[in-house]
Amino acid sequence: MQKILNYVNGQWVEPQGVESVEVINPATGETRAHTPLSRTAEVEAAVQAAAAAFPAWRRTPVQERIQPLFRLRDLLKTNMAEISRAITDESGKTFEEAKAEMVRAIENVEVACGMPMLLKGEISEDIAPGIDEMMIRQPLGVVATIAPFNFPGMIPFWYLPYAVATGNTYIVKPSEKVPGAMQIIFRLIEQAGFPPGVLNMVNGAREAVDALLDHPTVRAITFVGSSNVAKYVYSRAAANGKRVQAQGGAKNPVIVMPDADMEMAVKIIADSAFGCAGQRCLAVSWAVTVGEARNEFCEGICEAAATRKVGYGMEEGVQMGAVISQQSKARIEQLITLGASEGASVPVDGRGTVIPGYERGSFVRPTILMDMKPESAVWRTEIFGPVLGLMHVNTIDEAIALANAQSYGNQASLFTSSGAAARKFRYEVEAGNIGINIGVAAPMAFYPFSGWKESFYGDMHAQGMDAVEFFTQKKVIVERWPKEWTRKF
Amino acid sequence: MQKILNYVNGQWVEPQGVESVEVINPATGETRAHTPLSRTAEVEAAVQAAAAAFPAWRRTPVQERIQPLFRLRDLLKTNMAEISRAITDESGKTFEEAKAEMVRAIENVEVACGMPMLLKGEISEDIAPGIDEMMIRQPLGVVATIAPFNFPGMIPFWYLPYAVATGNTYIVKPSEKVPGAMQIIFRLIEQAGFPPGVLNMVNGAREAVDALLDHPTVRAITFVGSSNVAKYVYSRAAANGKRVQAQGGAKNPVIVMPDADMEMAVKIIADSAFGCAGQRCLAVSWAVTVGEARNEFCEGICEAAATRKVGYGMEEGVQMGAVISQQSKARIEQLITLGASEGASVPVDGRGTVIPGYERGSFVRPTILMDMKPESAVWRTEIFGPVLGLMHVNTIDEAIALANAQSYGNQASLFTSSGAAARKFRYEVEAGNIGINIGVAAPMAFYPFSGWKESFYGDMHAQGMDAVEFFTQKKVIVERWPKEWTRKF
Amino acid sequence: MQKILNYVNGQWVEPQGVESVEVINPATGETRAHTPLSRTAEVEAAVQAAAAAFPAWRRTPVQERIQPLFRLRDLLKTNMAEISRAITDESGKTFEEAKAEMVRAIENVEVACGMPMLLKGEISEDIAPGIDEMMIRQPLGVVATIAPFNFPGMIPFWYLPYAVATGNTYIVKPSEKVPGAMQIIFRLIEQAGFPPGVLNMVNGAREAVDALLDHPTVRAITFVGSSNVAKYVYSRAAANGKRVQAQGGAKNPVIVMPDADMEMAVKIIADSAFGCAGQRCLAVSWAVTVGEARNEFCEGICEAAATRKVGYGMEEGVQMGAVISQQSKARIEQLITLGASEGASVPVDGRGTVIPGYERGSFVRPTILMDMKPESAVWRTEIFGPVLGLMHVNTIDEAIALANAQSYGNQASLFTSSGAAARKFRYEVEAGNIGINIGVAAPMAFYPFSGWKESFYGDMHAQGMDAVEFFTQKKVIVERWPKEWTRKF
């Protein structure tokens, strides 16, 4: 059984005398490890290490700070299979999905390797005769990320490479459910050559979270998780005067127009709704057909749902893996039942799924909730499982109105061949990530991961220049150097 | 007596049945007006008006949205004297200071006139073959500013022009102590041609503030005031899920090096410490001399303090006006007394100031607290009056350490002729606005007003691109348009 | 008869003893003025004035340099009718077209008013420990524009406001055919408050052009005109070591897809082809229909061409004015005849147009060259008159291939309702300005006016940030300020 350690000040540390939680392979039900639940003292040690490393790291020129990131990029590439396997065995997703996740992680490292360009400040000559003004971006100090279970290898990389490339020192708290990928990644970080204390990891749960939110030395917090925890993190960190961004849940709509390429729409929407067993904040969660799109799409998507191959993610040909836990499986099944009780039919029903050979696995097959009602509770509830609701309207205006009636705003997608429909949609729909003939509108690493409404609290987002802005503070300098002073020479 | 009205939905509105507070000319003690203390219902009306105006305003092309700003710029220029007189008669500052304040306001309008450039989003072709990605900045909706008393004509313009040029609709709550300037300015706004509801004003105090902080339709809050209220605003708005920036107090140091041009240093530091009667968040509040700078600087600054002409700000030759109120005068005098009790000497003492002909005025003459102690409470307390503390150390390292020991970080200044000292200072000192041979390092409108530490809560600042970032939300779009689809033609 | 003067060093100057050319109202045939053909000596005087004004203007802070631009914007707005009338009476275009031209001119002034933001340089702290690097944009010195006849009021504003806002001093040589608008505009420039020598105007033709191209003090040249003169200007200015951009001619295609909104396509394409009597470098010059688009479009466009009301541009209801001169009329008619001789039919024929009451006017009615051949000379020749060629192909690929076979690359447009067609088109077509369901894809002032291929020589374009880049040179500074040096204090 793997030992899960903290990584503090360049050392692997085993927290003593703390509770732990089991890490279970969702496909097999086997216990893989125990995550120690670090207490405030362990967080304190990590903060101290990060704070001690900060002054020298901040003084390291940016093009030297990116050198270990270039090495880390290479190491992540060469060790992708090992990390991905750990992701599959802890999160339940397929091996292909795990590798795709790591590709995204690496892209963020690559973007952060361009930090010398991104970190530039500004300068203006002669704001008054002989007086210049400049703005310089300086790092904050110690910053931290609280990561969720669904992308254990990727989400820390929305922040980590930007945080350290800009000169901060950093602490990550992985999800206690999926600590394994970051164990491997920190081994690579160790090889990449970061000075001790620049990158730190503390495993744990609620107490560790609160310790980070409350510690006066931690200058900024990034969080990804459910909306209610996101709001908690946002307001608690703010009450402590911190800079904070907190990304929450989603209930992402997709609109299918009658002029869509229906075959493509079915395939992509199925991938979006059932990929990663629906446990993605960008997963399409409900589809609304417009006018004549209805029949062909509904038939197609039911077929796609019914035939998706479900199983252990390491097995060849498996298209969808397990959900994260038995509790999650139970919750998803309850929500399907709720949907049915609220008037939806269930033409494809994943409740009670048992995969032969993996009877202890937490599997839920793809499920369709047909004719979900806009007044139903299930329509407003994030299921975080492989369940796609279907609705129908007559016009694109109705469809957009329905999308905008949701309190979440993480993603919205449209399938159409019409330039006008696409433009109207992206102009009017209230979500931060928009897909046109795209199922998972995940922004590239050089764009912000841009949630809206209850899917995001804060102003600057993950990835790209938003991350640079978030992890730096601006210093404005006004300088007067009278040329008269040179007369004395 | 002037009537103070709200401006909602393009109409001047008199709140009925509400309490009011007296607006007193701090120099003469005369009552000029009564500010109505709007209640939640008045705020609600303004929010409704702003919300109703939003959809059409947002759809107005940006180069049309800036047209009324161009007109407003002209109107502010031609009406500067009238506005400035109102500022002087309500805030106590001199007429020259009031005009300088309005110059800064106008500069912000001018920068916002450049919004077509600043609002641009980004686009990348071929993030995958045939797939493009773009980022568009869209307005938030209804946004609001809670303004302080010390710059009644300028501080709303740190936000207002950016908020509306980016397509938001806007509500300002001026300080109840100084409502007059904004009454005139909204008359000009009316002439400038903004559609009804785009710009709104609600007068009031605590209840109006809380109504804005709590209203679910208000998407973003900007605040300037004391640090404890700033922190209150930051955490309450965050708990309501809002985007928020809150600018707080200051205790700004200036370091005088032995190689400084001493005559210039004395003049500029006196202007900084005593200008606007010290009621500026960028006022120098304490000076620390290094090595041999001590004697010459101390003599000079005492002389400058003792000879500054104090009086009614509209009178010719007056260099310093009144503080905002009798309560403020009393508080400042108590803090001087506290400083003296903590070991500082008071070679120039402004307590008990009476200006002949203005016996009811709230005047405090320039005051020097010599040899203020780093362990004293007065050193850590924002006085917000014309009081300059003096300290002395032997090296620039000690001086910077002292500056960084403050919990505030709004501004820090250095007087020197050394390029190396300047660079070391701007690199090491922990403040957002830095002056080199500058007394009031106020960023130009095209730079952020960049407080640090307890002087600022949030990430994006006032003015310039920070304001654009703050008042917009990013929408990321991923588009697939298969070229195969064109084969059907 | 109006006197056409030069404007040099803040003075109106009448060149003595020089030849002149008649300025003729193309609609009435009346002589309006005589343009003096300044010689090298007059250019020399203007260059001297501009050079003398440069040092002080360059040292004027940018936010002061934009103040006269704000005033000029207001003056252009209030005097738009007078300027537009002069444009109509010299260029032949309609009064509405002249006003639209001035709107574009003003937009460029507005963008240049945002120069404090656009002129910012860059700074990086710690490129090595204790060493900083910065880049500052500084003006070049004396720069000049050689303007064409077709947009006498607009094209100088693609450059002028950027040139002076960035701190250069400037000389414009208007087209000798249409000097009147700039006479009025320089009267406004005089009122706007620019210091003498900052903005200068020299009227003339070839000798003045060469004098500008050869003068060693002129640092940069911008030119708009025909491609062969553009290439001449580009290579002669380059041989003199200057920075240069030269915009040439065009032969702009439009593709009409079968899924286009045909009514809209006809209307917009007619406006594009016949607006300004076809004398626009963004005018659509030939239309290619794809598949079933043919019949409906051809019928519609012939009808639109045949019914367009032609006459004196100041008359109410006139939709199209005269071409610039009798020579131009003759040349256009010859090209129509050439087209006919090369196999095109001429279902709508503007040859021999006479407008009653304006018998001396240079009128050519809208003309259609149906079934123009790709191998014909007329297809490769810029006509610069109200002549639209029609062609037909079966697929979008053929249509794009045809568009790309042209040696010009100024504009290409597509009419479609398909997002995929639009994307394919903008990805593949080789032109700098692209319209999707747009007839005249004129970039807004905050975007570059971006010709390609033989339509443009250079790298940076007119308008926006391109103009800022073009009119400034970058100075990179590397600074070492050892902190050890502060020990001596």
Added chain:
Amino acid sequence: MQKILNYVNGQWVEPQGVESVEVINPATGETRAHTPLSRTAEVEAAVQAAAAAFPAWRRTPVQERIQPLFRLRDLLKTNMAEISRAITDESGKTFEEAKAEMVRAIENVEVACGMPMLLKGEISEDIAPGIDEMMIRQPLGVVATIAPFNFPGMIPFWYLPYAVATGNTYIVKPSEKVPGAMQIIFRLIEQAGFPPGVLNMVNGAREAVDALLDHPTVRAITFVGSSNVAKYVYSRAAANGKRVQAQGGAKNPVIVMPDADMEMAVKIIADSAFGCAGQRCLAVSWAVTVGEARNEFCEGICEAAATRKVGYGMEEGVQMGAVISQQSKARIEQLITLGASEGASVPVDGRGTVIPGYERGSFVRPTILMDMKPESAVWRTEIFGPVLGLMHVNTIDEAIALANAQSYGNQASLFTSSGAAARKFRYEVEAGNIGINIGVAAPMAFYPFSGWKESFYGDMHAQGMDAVEFFTQKKVIVERWPKEWTRKF
């Protein structure tokens, strides 16, 4: 003896039947290789290969185009010693200097790895209701570099990584004197995984240069060399309608103020003047002392010049190597003699240098031309050897005037401890690269290499965003998608 080959379309090619020139180790006089002088046909083949590779390379997503650059970075790092040895043995510089050169090359690769960020275009919603505008950067096609002998491993990297990361295909013509480094580097390029034809190398001299300048398929040319050839390249490429930048020679001044740290100034200026045997376009070529700086600096620099260890660059402890050739040695010695004849004294004289054991080497020891006259020809002539002229003035104003009297403008440096002197200097001195207490103000790869005056022809420079601008053309798109069109659904 090494065989020097071309690299075309992914193949190593030996030009047949062409002349060649000897490549001689300047320190030993030994022949190392023969560079084939490719003729127009070889250039044609390379252009064809590059043109054929362009369409697919341009369609490759930018984040895939950077993958081989990441690999190339690693390969350059691991093969740095081999490349550097080739540089030393062909150019004469020391091994340390060669390695430092390669560090700069690698930094440019690293910056180009950030291309996804740098290549972004712009987008504006609603330039009119329902109409959007965007600007996209697209590659030019085939572009080429003509490289000089003094930095055989670095200068191609000012362009190559940017050219290919932006989607162009590329041809480099190395200097025929120093072909070896690029032979190794192209071996690494081969391993890095670029598709055939994307990167090509043609060895040769004048005929190959002209073939590149004249070929209609080559869209852009970059050149580094002497000013007269730069001007030739600039005007010939322009006459062919190409985009071009051409970097020329230099005669770089350094000003030494009396308040400079004299020990540091001497050391750094000696390194600048004598490093790379003075064969750098950023080498300090003449020093002017101000006031009391004279004696101490002159003594120090003579001492530094006299004691610099000269020899074969691969030998331990050698501080300065050979100049490029016997002809160069002879020319340098003649210029020293000229300087002496024009009134300068030669307190340290490198003429007639013979290094024992390297009697066939082209060595010139560091030389000082004391009291060089401003009216002398030697003061205006680029020596490109280890010769430092000394001059003296009384004020900084005189010193700057002298610097600005030069026709070149590549670099200017100042040594001072005064912030005011530094600011005055960088504000007033007419050069593109400025050093404050810096001897070789080489811009980092993320800044432009910014020559002025006769040191540069063009507008966009090498490195960073300038290179991105230079190697891309902007396409502006205006799109109308009427929302009415969605009603039909």
